[in-house]
Amino acid sequence: MSSSRKSITDLVLHLHPKRVSAETLRLTLSWGLGGMATVLAGMLFITGVMLLLAYQPTIDQAYESVLVLTREIPFGRWVRNIHHWSANLLAAVAVLHMVRVVLTGGFGPGRRLNWVIGLVLLVLLLAANFTGYLLPWDQLAYWAVTICTSMLGYIPLCGHWLETLFRGGDEIGPATLANFFVLHAALLPGLMLILSLWHFWLVRRAGGLVRRKEDGPSDAVPTSPNLLMREAAVGLSLIAFVLVLAMVADAPLLEQANPGMSPNPAKAPWYFQGFQELLLHLHPSFAIFVWPLLAFLALICLPFARGTALTPGVWFGSHQGRLLAILAILAGAGLALSAILLDGLLLFSTPVNAANTWIARGLFPTVALIVLMAGAYVVLVRKLGYSRAEAVMAGVLAVLAVLIVCTVVGVWFRGPEMLLSWPWAQTGA
Ligand code: HEM
Known part of the structure; x- marks a missing residue:
């Protein structure tokens, strides 16, 4: 040599x-x-x-x-x-x-x-x-x-x-x-x-x-x-x-x-557009502070709770873990897409920062999401026999899928006034 x-x-x-x-x-x-x-x-x-x-x-x-x-x-x-x-x-x-x-x-x-x-x-x-x-x-x-x-x-x-x-x-x-x-x-x-x-x-x-x-x-x-x-x-x-x-x-x-x-539209860099998308649907304090903070704290605490890590060195932990991962991604993406479309088509006229939106667009969706995730966890672990680690992995992937859908919609499907539009129909102002 x-x-x-x-x-x-x-x-x-x-x-x-x-x-x-x-x-x-x-x-x-x-x-x-x-x-x-x-x-x-x-x-x-x-x-x-x-x-x-x-x-x-x-x-x-x-x-x-x-x-x-x-x-x-x-x-x-x-x-x-x-x-x-x-x-x-x-x-x-x-x-x-x-x-x-x-x-x-x-x-x-x-x-x-x-x-x-x-x-x-x-x-x-x-x-x-x-x-x-x-x-x-x-x-x-x-x-x-x-x-x-x-x-x-x-x-x-x-x-x-x-x-x-x-x-x-x-x-x-x-x-x-x-x-x-x-x-x-x-x-x-x-x-x-x-x-x-x-x-x-x-x-x-x-x-x-x-x-x-x-x-x-x-x-x-x-x-x-x-x-x-x-x-x-x-x-x-x-x-x-x-x-x-x-x-x-x-x-x-x-x-x-x-x-x-x-x-018009004025957009954040792509890696923050998921949060900018949340801002269109949730009360600002929840979109910018409560949801990101809850997600970050959950990630920090993840390794310190018992049984949250999958079998070391085995992707998805097992074969059934792999199927669960695919389902979790589809569920998260489907949920995010339906919520965005429903909000865009039915509710977009409601101003997001009005005082009464603190409950309707802040507390209510936050509690609903926590209950949904806790319910899914209990069903997966107690009724369907998945391990804690597999249920946790499903939660992480579902949240990630929500963030990815929000980012994709924010980057490509928001046109002038941040209204939903096809990318090829956007001219900007
Ligand atoms: C600037 C960003 C980062 C750099 C340069 C970096 C670099 C690395 C490298 C070189 C390894 C060795 C194995 C591999 O190639 O995967 C590693 C392992 C690891 N990283 Fe990172 N990393 C970064 C960000 C992160 C993030 C965001 C996380 C998670 C929150 C993370 C958690 C870990 C853990 C837990 C290991 C050990 C995993 C194992 O033993 O298989 N890292 N990292």
């Missing part, structure tokens, strides 16, 4: 044990999603540093500096596109990685803390994505950030304070850009780096990925080349994919931000 090749292998081996279980080498166990998230985060970091060489974080110069970057600096547009696509793919890959962890029983004993760290990483990476959204200071950025920071205002008690804190005042302006720039380019990447290293170390301390016979006889094989070659194959394919995608698809850049002219 050449000395340079040996140095690279030695460096990568520092992140791994010398030997790994052969069972965990199956691509179908993890689909390499955690590794893909790592590669995307690396690409973000490298292209982010390159963008900093051209970007000017003031409202007079930000837009102009992005124009210069994309039109005049060699490869500037490509670097910006790589940064854009890596960030968006990372959001999707991290959610898929989380779902993989749930479906292979990856948050059981020994991995509980890592689950919580993963959730914090997810919040941080969404925040990093969102703070980067404002930096080009174009119409898309300005109005998406206006929508999202005003959503914060609906949080009970401290909402207005949070809104002012993030904006750096009452309006989106120079202070907002300065705040977002520091968060995006320094604070959030720094925190993510520290937490990621902790995350990797905890995987190693747990003895590697989840597998069927965690205490059984060891089937260990040398990490190099067995694991390293597989990681290289996944990582290099992903890098090639992003590089090509960034050549053919440009990151959006509209006209310079104009606080006096709001686009």
Whole structure:
């Protein structure tokens, strides 16, 4: 082996044990999603540093500096596109990685803390994505950030304070850009780096990925080349994919931000459009605060309740678990779609923020949903003989399906005035 090749292998081996279980080498166990998230985060970091060489974080110069970057600096547009696509793919890959962890029983004993760290990483990476959204200071950025920071205002008690804190005042302006720039380019990447290293170390301390016979006889094989070659194959394919995608698809850049002219519809970034969709149907405090908080708390507590993790290393826990998973996804998606259509066709004329909607569009749907989920859990476990873990998995997948349907409707099926419309019929205003 050449000395340079040996140095690279030695460096990568520092992140791994010398030997790994052969069972965990199956691509179908993890689909390499955690590794893909790592590669995307690396690409973000490298292209982010390159963008900093051209970007000017003031409202007079930000837009102009992005124009210069994309039109005049060699490869500037490509670097910006790589940064854009890596960030968006990372959001999707991290959610898929989380779902993989749930479906292979990856948050059981020994991995509980890592689950919580993963959730914090997810919040941080969404925040990093969102703070980067404002930096080009174009119409898309300005109005998406206006929508999202005003959503914060609906949080009970401290909402207005949070809104002012993030904006750096009452309006989106120079202070907002300065705040977002520091968060995006320094604070959030720094925190993510520290937490990621902790995350990797905890995987190693747990003895590697989840597998069927965690205490059984060891089937260990040398990490190099067995694991390293597989990681290289996944990582290099992903890098090639992003590089090509960034050549053919440009990151959006509209006209310079104009606080006096709001686009119609004004939408949040895609990863928050599920919540923007909820906002059309529920009382704002419930859409922005109560429902996301309940979901997040449930996810945090998941590993700490008894019997919530599926059989380690077995997708869906069992064959009947797989069927249940499909049913849960169909039920969640069907429920969300019917609720959206019913509300759109029958009730959309009712103003959502009127005082009486606190009960009709806040408390009532929340209690109804909790009762429905608790009822489904009892039926699955007591009457149909599913395990607690399988019932919990069904709940997580149903909620995820609701969020995905809300996001898809928000991204493609909301036109001017946020009314339901076919994507090809939307002209905007
Ligand atoms: C920036 C985001 C993230 C990165 C870079 C990352 C990276 C990784 C890597 C490299 C692994 C090793 C196994 C694999 O490839 O799947 C892993 C495992 C794990 N991750 Fe993540 N992760 C991230 C986000 C998350 C999230 C959002 C969660 C869940 C809330 C999570 C929970 C876990 C758990 C519990 C394990 C151990 C699972 C097992 O042993 O099978 N991670 N992560």
